[in-house]
Amino acid sequence: MDFSLKRIVRGPLLQWAFLGAVLLALGGVALTVGAYVGEAEADAEVLERGDATTQLQVSALLAELDKQRAVRFLVARDADVIATLNDGQPFAVAGLNQKLRTLAEGAGASVIYVINVAGDTIAASNFDTDESFVGNNYQYRAYFRDAMSGGTGQLFAMGATSRVPGLYVSERIEGPDGTLGVAVVKIDFRLLETLWAPGNAATYVTDARDVVLLSSVPNWQFYAAETKSAAEVAALRQSLQYLSAPLRPLPIASHEGRTDVVEALIPPHETPHQFARVQIAVPTTDWQLSALFPVEAERAAAITTTRSNALLVLAAGAALAALALALLQRSDRVRRRMADQHHALELAVETRTADLAATNHALVEVINERDAAELNAARLRDELTQANRLASLGQIAAGVAHEINQPLGAIRAYADNGQVFLQRSANAEAMENFGAISRLTDRITKITEHLRDFSRKGGRNAVMMDLRSAVDAALSLLGANIRHQNVRICYTRPQTDVPIFADETGVEQIIVNLIQNALEALEGRTNKAISIAFSSEPGSVSLRVTDNGPGVSPDMAERMFTPFSTSKAKGLGLGLVISQDLAQSFGASLLLEPNTASGASFVLRFPRPTP
Numbered sequence: 001m002d003f004s005l006k007r008i009v010r011g012p013l014l015q016w017a018f019l020g021a022v023l024l025a026l027g028g029v030a031l032t033v034g035a036y037v038g039e040a041e042a043d044a045e046v047l048e049r050g051d052a053t054t055q056l057q058v059s060a061l062l063a064e065l066d067k068q069r070a071v072r073f074l075v076a077r078d079a080d081v082i083a084t085l086n087d088g089q090p091f092a093v094a095g096l097n098q099k100l101r102t103l104a105e106g107a108g109a110s111v112i113y114v115i116n117v118a119g120d121t122i123a124a125s126n127f128d129t130d131e132s133f134v135g136n137n138y139q140y141r142a143y144f145r146d147a148m149s150g151g152t153g154q155l156f157a158m159g160a161t162s163r164v165p166g167l168y169v170s171e172r173i174e175g176p177d178g179t180l181g182v183a184v185v186k187i188d189f190r191l192l193e194t195l196w197a198p199g200n201a202a203t204y205v206t207d208a209r210d211v212v213l214l215s216s217v218p219n220w221q222f223y224a225a226e227t228k229s230a231a232e233v234a235a236l237r238q239s240l241q242y243l244s245a246p247l248r249p250l251p252i253a254s255h256e257g258r259t260d261v262v263e264a265l266i267p268p269h270e271t272p273h274q275f276a277r278v279q280i281a282v283p284t285t286d287w288q289l290s291a292l293f294p295v296e297a298e299r300a301a302a303i304t305t306t307r308s309n310a311l312l313v314l315a316a317g318a319a320l321a322a323l324a325l326a327l328l329q330r331s332d333r334v335r336r337r338m339a340d341q342h343h344a345l346e347l348a349v350e351t352r353t354a355d356l357a358a359t360n361h362a363l364v365e366v367i368n369e370r371d372a373a374e375l376n377a378a379r380l381r382d383e384l385t386q387a388n389r390l391a392s393l394g395q396i397a398a399g400v401a402h403e404i405n406q407p408l409g410a411i412r413a414y415a416d417n418g419q420v421f422l423q424r425s426a427n428a429e430a431m432e433n434f435g436a437i438s439r440l441t442d443r444i445t446k447i448t449e450h451l452r453d454f455s456r457k458g459g460r461n462a463v464m465m466d467l468r469s470a471v472d473a474a475l476s477l478l479g480a481n482i483r484h485q486n487v488r489i490c491y492t493r494p495q496t497d498v499p500i501f502a503d504e505t506g507v508e509q510i511i512v513n514l515i516q517n518a519l520e521a522l523e524g525r526t527n528k529a530i531s532i533a534f535s536s537e538p539g540s541v542s543l544r545v546t547d548n549g550p551g552v553s554p555d556m557a558e559r560m561f562t563p564f565s566t567s568k569a570k571g572l573g574l575g576l577v578i579s580q581d582l583a584q585s586f587g588a589s590l591l592l593e594p595n596t597a598s599g600a601s602f603v604l605r606f607p608r609p610t611p
Contacts, residue, residue: 023318031307038303043276043295045302047260048373050278050293057196057203058280058289061189065284068187069169071107072152074563075100075183076171081114084123085173085180097127097134110166110188114173116181119144131162138184143170147182154285156213158222164188165213165221189214201275201292202266204250208286212250217266223250225290252292264292274299320350404444411437462586464609467498467507467543471532474511478519482530485519491532498534498541500606506582510590513579514545514602521549521600539608544593546601552592560592 075081080099084092096114104112104125111133113124119139127134138144138160146153147170156167167187173180196203196216204215210225227249251265255274263272275292282289415437421430475482475489482489500507515530522528531546552560561580576590583590583604593601 023314023321026314026317027311031310033310035303035307038306039299041306042298042302043261046276046293046295046298047278050276050291051280053293054203054278054280054289054291057291058282060192060195061205061282061289062284064187064189064192065167065169067107068109068167068185071103071109071112072169072171072183072185075103075112075114075185076173077563079559079562081123081173081183082175082180085114085116086175093123096123097125100125101127107185109185110164111162111184111186113184113186114181115144115184117148117179122181133161136161141168143168143184144182146170147172147184148179153182156207159186167213201294202264203289203291205282205287205289211247213287219267220250222246223248225250225252261295262292266292404448408444411441462501462503464499464501465504465507467500467534467541467606468493470504470507470511471543473508474515477512478515481516481519485522485528487519487522487528487530489530489532494534499609500541500588501609502586502588502606503582506586510579510582510604511543511545513575514604517575517602518545518547518549518600521547525549536608537605540605541608542603542605544601544603546593546599548599551598552600557592557594561590 078099080092080096084096100112100114100123104110109125111124111126113121113126113133115121115138119137121133121136121138124133126132141155141157143153143155146155151172153170154167156165158165166189168184169187170182170184173183193203193214193216202215202217202220204212204217204220206212206225212220212223212225215221215223224247251272253263253272255261255263259279260277262275262277264275265272266275273294274296276295277290277292279288279290281287415433418430418433418437421427421433471491471493475491515532518530522530525548527548529548531544533544533546535542535544561576563574563577580590588604588606590602590604593603
């Protein structure tokens with residue numbers, strides 16, 4: 001009986017049954033683990049991509065905030081604003097209203113307005129609309145009180161007059177005898193919210209009270225990220241910041257206790273879905289930007305891939321096991337014992353090798369993914385930097401296009417003539433045409449080299465340079481405009497270097513601005529001329545740009561380098577202010593030369609570099 005039992009236990013049928021049971025168990029484990037691993041990998045990948053997208057969204061939000069804060073700063077220091085608050089003359093207020101509207105349109109602000117110390121609005125960019133702020137008293141607003149007490153203020157609130165929500169940034173206006181009032185810029189983020197919508201499922205910004213301020217989902221604005229008690233809701237409404245907003249909780253709940261994966265009900269869906277959530281604090285504010293990214297499709301694909309890989313490995317192992325079992329069953333007792341030992345050793349080696357191979361493969365994948373991420377990040381930084389550098393080339397490219405098209409047309413004509421001469425065996429005439437083509441291509445090369453060199457420069461890094469080369473580059477870039485306006489350039493290029501220590505890009509930009517201003521001053525006049533001259537004084541080197549235009553009035557001369565002061569119909573009056581700032585950044589000065597007989601004369605003076 002015992003002998004028969006041993007034979008049954010060790011029989012081939014039981015061995016096959018046992019192998020099948022093990023494979024079924026391993027298959028179940030592989031499917032379970034594959035689902036877990038695939039889900040984790042999908043979540044990590046979506047969160048990584050989402051983090052990069054969310055960082056860009058935060059950068060765009062900060063860029064808009066910084067721009068409008070700069071407008072707030074300039075309005076608070078504007079001479080017309082200070083003068084109007086001092087005397088309050090009606091004609092001055094009317095002019096200031098127009099100026100604020102022009103500034104708001106140029107800066108993309110919703111409303112810009114000026115409040116006196118009593119909280120009354122004396123001027124606003126929307127002065128002639130049904131929702132005009134002029135005459136309204138905003139003494140109760142926190143942004144007014146904060147600016148009066150601390151210098152600046154910031155508040156996101158529902159508009160009391162317009163019922164349009166926005167961010168109010170304010171700054172105290174100081175006069176010669178003390179505080180005069182507050183300058184306020186209202187920022188409308190609706191365009192930014194619209195731009196967010198295609199990037200992911202939902203993007204929203206909450207404040208320190210967990211109230212949604214901005215959202216790509218329209219009806220989420222002024223919802224609460226966390227459930228508020230009745231007392232909390234009453235306190236929020238009493239602050240008048242959100243007026244009668246609903247303050248209902250967002251339809252978002254954490255998934256399995258996680259904060260980076262949530263369940264949310266986002267229109268047009270009628271049931272909640274799972275999303276990966278990335279949350280980043282917005283610098284210089286008490287805001288937090290949250291972005292939701294779909295994760296269910298990525299999870300399903302990753303789980304399918306992981307399970308398939310696991311089952312393939314399991315199938316390979318099953319085939320090896322079946323082969324080993326068949327070999328064992330064909331062996332006799334002695335050889336079976338030896339085969340068992342040998343097979344055990346082989347299994348151990350194969351297992352160890354597989355573990356090492358898997359570990360090495362995983363390590364290689366991690367390294368490759370990290371290298372790819374670093375290369376991608378570097379590429380994005382380079383593209384953003386290059387885009388910023390090339391933004392100013394658009395104004396120059398239109399004029400340079402004419403410079404290139406003219407020699408291209410001549411090259412075509414010379415080439416056609418050369419073919420005719422060759423057909424007639426007039427080799428000498430053909431060679432003359434080909435020589436002309438060579439000279440024209442040299443001309444095009446010089447023009448494109450100026451554009452290429454200008455596009456590769458950046459920053460304010462002072463180096464030893466030749467001032468003549470900056471003048472040459474500016475004249476080359478503006479050559480088409482000069483010839484189009486039929487302007488005579490009076491310029492004698494010095495025979496020797498004019499060394500200065502400055503930033504090449506900055507110097508070229510200043511000279512381009514001065515020549516461009518002179519061209520604009522000469523529009524509509526006859527016998528147009530611009531003079532460019534070098535001079536040397538003890539300890540300094542100067543470049544003087546003079547035109548024979550209408551000149552500068554005494555009143556404008558006093559405000560020439562003040563922001564937003566301009567006598568032109570177009571522009572904000574910032575070109576000379578920027579040029580003066582560039583000059584001062586590398587120790588130079590830019591000034592309007594007084595007492596010129598006619599026209600305007602600007603002097604760019606550099607300290608002479610020490611040997």
